[in-house]
Amino acid sequence: MKKTMMIALLLMVAVTFGLYAGGAAETAAKPTTTLELWHIQVNETAKRPIENAVRRFEAANPGVKVNISVIEANPYKTKLKTVTGNDFPDVFHSWGGSWLESFVDAGMVADITEASKAWKDQVSESAFALNVYDGKVYGSPYMNSSTIMYYNKDLFKKYNLTPPKTYSELVQVAETFKKNGIIPFALANQAKWPGAQHFVLLSMRLGGPDIFKRAIDGEVKFTDEVFVKAGEMLQDMVKKGYFPEGVNGIDYNTGGSRVMFYAEQAAMIVQTSNMLSIVKTENPAFYQNKLGVMLYPSIEGGKGKATDLLAGENAFSVSAYAENKDIAAKLVGFLSTDLQLMEEYAKGGAIGASKFAPVPADDPLLRDAMAQIANATFIQNFIDQTLAPELANMHKDTVQALFGGTMTAVQAAQTMQKTADGLK
Amino acid sequence: MEKKRSASVHLTALLFILPAFLVYTLYTASSIFRTFQFSLHDWSGFGPVANSANIGFANYVKLFADERFLHAIKNNFLLVVVSIVFQLSTGMILALIINSKNRGTKFFRTIYPMPLLLSTVATGILWLLMFNPYTGLFNGLLRIISPDVRLSWLGSEQVVLFAVMFVICWQYSPQYMILLRAGMTNISAEVYEAAVIDGANKWQQFWKITFPLLSGTLKTSAVLSIVGSLKYFDLIWIMTGGGPNGYSELMATYMYRKAFTEDQMGYASSVASSMIVISLVVIIIVQFMLKQKDNQ
Numbered sequence: 115m116k117k118t119m120m121i122a123l124l125l126m127v128a129v130t131f132g133l134y135a136g137g138a139a140e141t142a143a144k145p146t147t148t149l150e151l152w153h154i155q156v157n158e159t160a161k162r163p164i165e166n167a168v169r170r171f172e173a174a175n176p177g178v179k180v181n182i183s184v185i186e187a188n189p190y191k192t193k194l195k196t197v198t199g200n201d202f203p204d205v206f207h208s209w210g211g212s213w214l215e216s217f218v219d220a221g222m223v224a225d226i227t228e229a230s231k232a233w234k235d236q237v238s239e240s241a242f243a244l245n246v247y248d249g250k251v252y253g254s255p256y257m258n259s260s261t262i263m264y265y266n267k268d269l270f271k272k273y274n275l276t277p278p279k280t281y282s283e284l285v286q287v288a289e290t291f292k293k294n295g296i297i298p299f300a301l302a303n304q305a306k307w308p309g310a311q312h313f314v315l316l317s318m319r320l321g322g323p324d325i326f327k328r329a330i331d332g333e334v335k336f337t338d339e340v341f342v343k344a345g346e347m348l349q350d351m352v353k354k355g356y357f358p359e360g361v362n363g364i365d366y367n368t369g370g371s372r373v374m375f376y377a378e379q380a381a382m383i384v385q386t387s388n389m390l391s392i393v394k395t396e397n398p399a400f401y402q403n404k405l406g407v408m409l410y411p412s413i414e415g416g417k418g419k420a421t422d423l424l425a426g427e428n429a430f431s432v433s434a435y436a437e438n439k440d441i442a443a444k445l446v447g448f449l450s451t452d453l454q455l456m457e458e459y460a461k462g463g464a465i466g467a468s469k470f471a472p473v474p475a476d477d478p479l480l481r482d483a484m485a486q487i488a489n490a491t492f493i494q495n496f497i498d499q500t501l502a503p504e505l506a507n508m509h510k511d512t513v514q515a516l517f518g519g520t521m522t523a524v525q526a527a528q529t530m531q532k533t534a535d536g537l538k
Numbered sequence: 539m540e541k542k543r544s545a546s547v548h549l550t551a552l553l554f555i556l557p558a559f560l561v562y563t564l565y566t567a568s569s570i571f572r573t574f575q576f577s578l579h580d581w582s583g584f585g586p587v588a589n590s591a592n593i594g595f596a597n598y599v600k601l602f603a604d605e606r607f608l609h610a611i612k613n614n615f616l617l618v619v620v621s622i623v624f625q626l627s628t629g630m631i632l633a634l635i636i637n638s639k640n641r642g643t644k645f646f647r648t649i650y651p652m653p654l655l656l657s658t659v660a661t662g663i664l665w666l667l668m669f670n671p672y673t674g675l676f677n678g679l680l681r682i683i684s685p686d687v688r689l690s691w692l693g694s695e696q697v698v699l700f701a702v703m704f705v706i707c708w709q710y711s712p713q714y715m716i717l718l719r720a721g722m723t724n725i726s727a728e729v730y731e732a733a734v735i736d737g738a739n740k741w742q743q744f745w746k747i748t749f750p751l752l753s754g755t756l757k758t759s760a761v762l763s764i765v766g767s768l769k770y771f772d773l774i775w776i777m778t779g780g781g782p783n784g785y786s787e788l789m790a791t792y793m794y795r796k797a798f799t800e801d802q803m804g805y806a807s808s809v810a811s812s813m814i815v816i817s818l819v820v821i822i823i824v825q826f827m828l829k830q831k832d833n834q
């Protein structure tokens with residue numbers, strides 16, 4: 115009796131451990147090359163084209179199997195940092211800039227300089243450059259994104275206004291809207307980055323497009339008069355009522371700013387090009403009839419031009435742990451250049467990374483957005499992907515405080531400089 | 539013979555404990571120890587920790603001069619106090635309602651625990667929409683009184699913490715209702731009958747019978763509430779992300795921010811280790827105080 119009990123107990127222990135060991139023992143023999151691909155395009159308009167392109171790649175390369183995992187951006191960032199070695203995806207989504215650099219510095223990204231020579235001149239140069247560190251290539255873009263100033267064409271027509279080209283014209287437009295009970299800019303700033311774009315663009319228009327690059331390189335300080343002036347202008351706009359009240363409590367993802375824009379409570383909105391595909395699925399009639407795109411106006415006496423763009427990329431990189439790096443790099447190249455993929459993106463309102471991406475004749479909005487990128491005089495990568503992570507967070511926090519009026523422009527600038535000094 | 543038997547009983551007991559003990563050591567105790575180890579390194583979270591510099595207690599020195607973190611501790615303790623006061627009292631009132639023999643209590647017994655059953659993410663987004671300054675429910679109601687209200691519940695540094703704490707209390711009060719109700723059903727009906735015969739009214743019955751006999755449950759609830767508040771994370775992260783400008787930051791959200799958005803895994807580990815120490819100290823003090831009370 116006692117013996118059976120002991121055996122039962124031992125069995126229990128064995129089973130408990132057996133369960134834990136089970137996960138590791140599953141790896142079956144692989145007859146072909148299997149690639150794990152992770153990306154963040156949860157929106158159907160981009161997810162479907164990527165899926166189709168990958169299937170075409172598989173058909174063209176017999177023996178290659180690609181497993182796609184689609185993860186939302188924020189959980190994706192966390193997940194990628196916590197997987198290691200064998201679990202690390204062979205091909206993974208990246209935003210380039212300082213974000214990818216952390217992974218490159220840790221030796222987790224494969225150098226694809228050689229392989230990329232095959233396709234590099236077909237891809238948008240400014241976006242491609244965001245994946246190059248010390249002359250070595252660590253990724254290639256598959257989709258472009260830029261900051262666009264959207265406006266409601268109907269409202270502009272109704273009050274006889276034209277899209278402002280300069281800041282003083284913007285002030286006139288804004289005052290007219292205010293007089294008629296319309297908020298000039300919709301904004302949902304709970305997540306901080308939507309409002310930060312205003313500050314960045316104001317700084318670029320005042321101090322020249324490379325002002326942030328110069329600040330990062332230490333040529334100018336974050337306490338420079340350009341940043342102080344940009345902060346003051348921003349707070350002036352807030353004070354004049356150019357933004358909704360309480361913007362810091364409005365959430366972008368659940369549509370806080372778009373709802374006001376659709377309802378014609380607000381006339382303009384500064385957002386990434388990603389909003390094009392969102393509006394296209396969310397409110398097709400508005401997209402067709404009322405939505406317009408323009409450039410963020412220049413500032414009289416400022417060193418920057420209206421055509422200096424704030425933009426970013428969606429790219430793919432190859433893992434340093436990938437077993438078959440050549441085929442993985444080939445897939446990255448395919449996704450950067452495949453024209454059918456670019457065409458399918460365009461249908462959904464997204465901008466492909468290829469220089470030869472077909473310009474959709476029936477979609478003037480997307481055409482204009484693509485022209486903004488093609489004609490850009492300077493492209494500044496999104497600031498929160500460019501600054502070191504801690505400084506990027508501080509940048510977003512201080513701009514949010516500027517909107518909330520709890521920090522002065524000088525205090526915000528000093529806080530930024532203090533954080534920058536702390537990083538050295 | 540007797541001795542031999544007791545030895546084998548011990549062995550059996552040991553074997554029963556062993557699996558759980560091993561899992562606990564592997565997944566909890568060793569993780570705490572590792573976290574402490576990580577906190578002594580200047581580690582970004584990329585690559586093996588052994589490759590990063592061991593900087594001793596430098597992270598802790600930085601941490602206790604970090605205004606953001608000190609503010610987070612303050613917020614955590616405020617949450618502890620608010621949680622104990624409001625969650626336990628609301629839980630008690632709700633428990634009394636569903637424990638009463640009035641008609642319709644069955645209905646309340648079904649709907650009161652609902653906040654607890656909703657997923658936290660859904661709860662967070664729901665309240666996020668209700669707090670929206672333009673389209674939200676709360677400002678909508680306030681506008682009945684004064685048509686120009688544009689209160690930014692989650693965007694104002696003064697209001698944000700109270701707005702989120704209100705939601706946290708809303709979510710967790712039913713948990714204490716369930717615990718306290720369970721405690722109430724354990725109190726024998728005879729005690730109340732005797733009290734009624736002695737002429738005690740409902741109010742006296744509550745303070746002289748229900749409340750003292752629930753003291754055990756209340757203590758457990760208080761400890762649960764304190765621990766829960768000290769390590770609180772989810773609703774804050776969903777609704778405000780610790781903002782605006784760090785005004786609703788808690789220790790756990792600060793840890794997450796440092797670890798996963800700022801690539802400072804070593805520093806984040808020192809936040810985590812401090813959380814463990816702070817929680818332990820608080821719990822020891824509370825337990826000690828509760829024991830003292832028992833001895834009196």
